[in-house]
Amino acid sequence: QVQLVESGGGLVQAGGSLRLSCVASGGTFSGYTTAWFRQAPGKEQEFVALISRGGVTTIYADSVKGRFTISRDNTENTAYLQMNSLVPEDTAVYYCVACYGTCWRSRRDYNIWGQGTQVTVSS
Secondary structure: OOEEEEEOOEEEEOOOOEEEEEEEEOOOHHHEEEEEEEEOOOOOOEEEEEEOOOOOOEEEOOOOOOOEEEEEEOOOOEEEEEEOOOOHHHOEEEEEEEEEEOOOOOHHHOOEEOOOEEEEEEO
16 A cells, blocks of 8 residues: 655745645555545644545535645656645644545545644744
8 A cells, every 4th residue: 555755834924825745655546535634733633635536526624625725646646735825723734644445534534644744824
């Protein structure tokens, strides 16, 4: 199965943008639904966005809809999360996750997790 490594987190002012990357290795990336979850301090992990294996279907949490865009490049074994109009409430550790086949919003569906990347949005 694939292994995932995230990058691109950092500190940004409110209203700014960041682009997270998730590089997969060790498997056939195109066979995996890929998603992003996040966890803020003291809170549970929450679903952010997912993209289907071929990239045709994307689903977003209401809190990020219209601001975040998930995409993937299967030729580069990489998934992305473009985050615009960031607000302090977006501050969290962001995790790239994957499951083989079709998965949806539940974190229990995903058995492959990256190490996470910190995103901090200052007001």
